[in-house]
Amino acid sequence: MEEHHSVNVTSVLSDASPHSTLSLESCEYYQTEIFDQLPSIQACRPGRSRQGVLGVCEAERGSPQPGEKRSDGHPWTRAPRDKASLQPLRNLAMCIEAKRGARVRRQMEISNIGYWESWRRSQSINRKRVWAQMRGSLSGMLPWKRTLRVIEGRFGVGVKAYFVFLRYLIYLNLLHCALVWGYILGPTTFYGRGNSSKPWRFGSKDSFLQFFNGSSYLNQSPVFYGFYTRGSLNFPCLHTPLLYFAGILTILFLSLAMVVRRMTVGLKHTWLLGKRYSVNVSYKIFRGWDFTIQDPAAGTLKQSFIRNDLKLFLEEQSFSQREAKRTLGQRVRLYLLRFILNVLVVSLLGGAFYLIFFATETSLEECGHGWFVSLFLQYLAPITITFVNLVLPNIFRKISSFEDYSLTTQVNTTIVRSIFLKLASLGIYLYFLFKTTKALEQHQCKENRFGREICKLSIFNFLAMFFKTFLLEFPRKLVQEKYPTSLLARRLGTQSFLITFNVLDLVYSQTVSWVGIYYCPLLPLIGIVTLVATFYIKKFTVLRCCVAEQRMFRATSSSVLFHFMLLLGLLMAAAALGFSLLQEEVTVDKMSSCGPFGNGETLYNVTGVCVDSLPSLAQSVLRYMASEAFAVPLILTEIIILTSYVSRGRVNQRAILRLEDMLVTSSSDKRFLVRQHTTMLRLQRELRRLRSASFREDAAPSVAGKTSRPPPPPPENEAD
Amino acid sequence: MDYTNEPDCKLPLALIVNMPELKENPFRSRIVESFSEDGMGNLSFNEFVDMFSVLSEMAPRELKAIYAFKIYDFNVDNYLCKEDLEKTLNRLTKEELTPEEVELVCEKAIEEADLDGDNKLSYADFENMITRAPDFLSTFHIRI
Numbered sequence: 001m002e003e004h005h006s007v008n009v010t011s012v013l014s015d016a017s018p019h020s021t022l023s024l025e026s027c028e029y030y031q032t033e034i035f036d037q038l039p040s041i042q043a044c045r046p047g048r049s050r051q052g053v054l055g056v057c058e059a060e061r062g063s064p065q066p067g068e069k070r071s072d073g074h075p076w077t078r079a080p081r082d083k084a085s086l087q088p089l090r091n092l093a094m095c096i097e098a099k100r101g102a103r104v105r106r107q108m109e110i111s112n113i114g115y116w117e118s119w120r121r122s123q124s125i126n127r128k129r130v131w132a133q134m135r136g137s138l139s140g141m142l143p144w145k146r147t148l149r150v151i152e153g154r155f156g157v158g159v160k161a162y163f164v165f166l167r168y169l170i171y172l173n174l175l176h177c178a179l180v181w182g183y184i185l186g187p188t189t190f191y192g193r194g195n196s197s198k199p200w201r202f203g204s205k206d207s208f209l210q211f212f213n214g215s216s217y218l219n220q221s222p223v224f225y226g227f228y229t230r231g232s233l234n235f236p237c238l239h240t241p242l243l244y245f246a247g248i249l250t251i252l253f254l255s256l257a258m259v260v261r262r263m264t265v266g267l268k269h270t271w272l273l274g275k276r277y278s279v280n281v282s283y284k285i286f287r288g289w290d291f292t293i294q295d296p297a298a299g300t301l302k303q304s305f306i307r308n309d310l311k312l313f314l315e316e317q318s319f320s321q322r323e324a325k326r327t328l329g330q331r332v333r334l335y336l337l338r339f340i341l342n343v344l345v346v347s348l349l350g351g352a353f354y355l356i357f358f359a360t361e362t363s364l365e366e367c368g369h370g371w372f373v374s375l376f377l378q379y380l381a382p383i384t385i386t387f388v389n390l391v392l393p394n395i396f397r398k399i400s401s402f403e404d405y406s407l408t409t410q411v412n413t414t415i416v417r418s419i420f421l422k423l424a425s426l427g428i429y430l431y432f433l434f435k436t437t438k439a440l441e442q443h444q445c446k447e448n449r450f451g452r453e454i455c456k457l458s459i460f461n462f463l464a465m466f467f468k469t470f471l472l473e474f475p476r477k478l479v480q481e482k483y484p485t486s487l488l489a490r491r492l493g494t495q496s497f498l499i500t501f502n503v504l505d506l507v508y509s510q511t512v513s514w515v516g517i518y519y520c521p522l523l524p525l526i527g528i529v530t531l532v533a534t535f536y537i538k539k540f541t542v543l544r545c546c547v548a549e550q551r552m553f554r555a556t557s558s559s560v561l562f563h564f565m566l567l568l569g570l571l572m573a574a575a576a577l578g579f580s581l582l583q584e585e586v587t588v589d590k591m592s593s594c595g596p597f598g599n600g601e602t603l604y605n606v607t608g609v610c611v612d613s614l615p616s617l618a619q620s621v622l623r624y625m626a627s628e629a630f631a632v633p634l635i636l637t638e639i640i641i642l643t644s645y646v647s648r649g650r651v652n653q654r655a656i657l658r659l660e661d662m663l664v665t666s667s668s669d670k671r672f673l674v675r676q677h678t679t680m681l682r683l684q685r686e687l688r689r690l691r692s693a694s695f696r697e698d699a700a701p702s703v704a705g706k707t708s709r710p711p712p713p714p715p716e717n718e719a720d
Numbered sequence: 721m722d723y724t725n726e727p728d729c730k731l732p733l734a735l736i737v738n739m740p741e742l743k744e745n746p747f748r749s750r751i752v753e754s755f756s757e758d759g760m761g762n763l764s765f766n767e768f769v770d771m772f773s774v775l776s777e778m779a780p781r782e783l784k785a786i787y788a789f790k791i792y793d794f795n796v797d798n799y800l801c802k803e804d805l806e807k808t809l810n811r812l813t814k815e816e817l818t819p820e821e822v823e824l825v826c827e828k829a830i831e832e833a834d835l836d837g838d839n840k841l842s843y844a845d846f847e848n849m850i851t852r853a854p855d856f857l858s859t860f861h862i863r864i
Contacts, residue, residue, distance in 0.1 A: 091782065092783075093783055282833040282841075287850070289812060289859070290859040291859060291860055307817065314824065663835055667836040668837060
């Protein structure tokens, strides 16, 4: 008996070893008796003992239904009882009868709690309802919701993200317009301008062509810097020039705050626990299907999106495997190829910049040509810049396909190169513009000149996009439709909406708007008009001329990228503005002759006058803050604060990793202990059976001569 | 089937999954089953209302996460094991991925989301992963 018993014990024990199969684990784990008694499972069933008033459903969870295979507690009604009783009823995961019962119970409870407590509760409920209503109505007021839904259904989330970004830029420009009205246009309208400023009238020598040249009529309009002079509002600290500057500063700071906030909101979703979830497959699986799809064609499209997305993920996996297997020779050749291609890219960029320089020089020479040639020359620089920005990114895209990177790295390198191209070309243009406008004579308004050039750039951008749509993309689509088998159609292929390039265009136009806002305060208004027109043109392009790209774009990570590009543009605009203001201070003799800081005033003078008029305490505080003695402690404090945040973040990450390990080990401990317990119980039962069987054997006299104990029979043959 | 005379009648699964709102959804039978008391997909009126109220735009996120977990849990064991994931994936892609690819994707998914190391996703793991998805709410609803 002993060896049978020991054999039994060891065989059962080996079953319960940690290396048992997963299926054995899973079906045994829930069937164990002790599972229901575990504290974590008990915590999931807070209302088990309370019977509902209606008796249909349990208080906090459904009672075991005959059809359910498991009667385990649902782990989601974990909220402690008092928190659950304060949650709005609609948040509880119960069936309708249970919610009705909960409502009845809550109303009965009201008689138990005092008058004050019930009043407070009803107030908080009403407040939450009002907030929810306001939020709902605000989100209902967003324009173009239906269009975005249609686009998302047909083209996926990435293209919708582009249009959402476009809408956000429209709001930003609306805000800028409001600020411009408040700080700049408003005071000028109410308090008038200076006596020496030229009146704004349609002169005799003006003609329609002059509109495009931006000469006298527009020159003196409120569009440009030169219109705003010191009017009747003449307090030492509150006058038109100071308000003008304050308005521009407010616009830039507010834009900075908004862009940074949107960027960090997007960042929080992509950075998880310190691990970069650049490819989140589980998210793709569970969030992949859009439950609002009702159209079979949209359903098929969504399935092909999901399939292609997963194939992209698998491709990236196989790429990284391939990359790891590269031999040394292959690596050397690849790096050489990449180096050559990078040199090619740099030379292309250099060539583009030289072209822009040449165009700027040529366009600023005003010689006596015919009207069309002079118009063309005036617009030469914007034409060159737009042409360069159109052609080079496509070339970069082709180049990066030769460099043998993974697909996401390819897209990222193209984006980085294109951003650099656009911002650097704008920067170089501005630099040459500065240099050449500084060389102008005294009486001409340099700022107006500068603002005119920026306006031209902005308008020309829009015109280029307009013509590109109607002269390139729409005909291409028509050729595809009418003559699908022709050589031209086959060579051109189908076009899809390239999201990153379009976003780059938006960012570029917004950067131009920010650069020019100091010299041309109505530029946000022009921006709004062009953006709204862009929305409709792009909607036409997408819905009419493009086919859905088969690769799904990762929407969340891209929103971070979009806002980061916008931030770069804003920083560049701020740097350009600061640079130009500093230049004005340095060259004292080249004072501006127009605008708010004309007549021998500079920004420093004006602020100096303002500060002098303040009470002496405020004056000394302000002077101290502007001096170097304040800058050093300020920088030190910022460094200390940053370091503390970074170190706190690192400590939290380490704590998270340790907690994860603890979770894994404690849950495996739990499983092991449950199995051990089950094994023990089973052993005890076996022993009891054996004892009772042997007892019956001993007690029964009429067994056929067998005095030795029979081997322990398998459990199914027991007659118990 | 007369609701006014027989208010306790139950609609069969086959009728409900042919609704235009649900017809294109690869998880339609699972959705209906997870709201039915008997687990077979026959819904009474109250359960029908429950289903569409959870799937509406106004339902809070936690509630949707709870029911999303129920829907994806094919073998109703309160855990999303690998077989559940494989079935989900096959329904999502209409079985156009090869079995090895399916297995690779499911393994990677479990590896990413499983926090307590038991090779299955419990509700806590699922909720953790889903709350990071900012647009889960906007796709997990059916407009009726």
